[in-house]
Amino acid sequence: MDPKILEELVRVRMPFGKYSGRILCDLPVAYLEWFEQKGFPAGRLGMQLQTMLVIKMNGLEHLLRPLKA
Numbered sequence: 001m002d003p004k005i006l007e008e009l010v011r012v013r014m015p016f017g018k019y020s021g022r023i024l025c026d027l028p029v030a031y032l033e034w035f036e037q038k039g040f041p042a043g044r045l046g047m048q049l050q051t052m053l054v055i056k057m058n059g060l061e062h063l064l065r066p067l068k069a
Helices: 004-009 029-038 043-057
Strands: none
Touching: 004 043, 029 043
């Protein structure tokens, strides 16, 4: 896993949709689960959203707190 991914999750904003402009780590789980059902976007954004879902589903959000500060 690329360590840059975690840094991106606290800096990159959702580029489209209902939560456009929101930082990826602040997206609700329900939205990430919706993408899981409908299909994640292709490319880096899709990988970031999948990673964020795994982090939230496993209660690992505390790993992002130091990076967010």
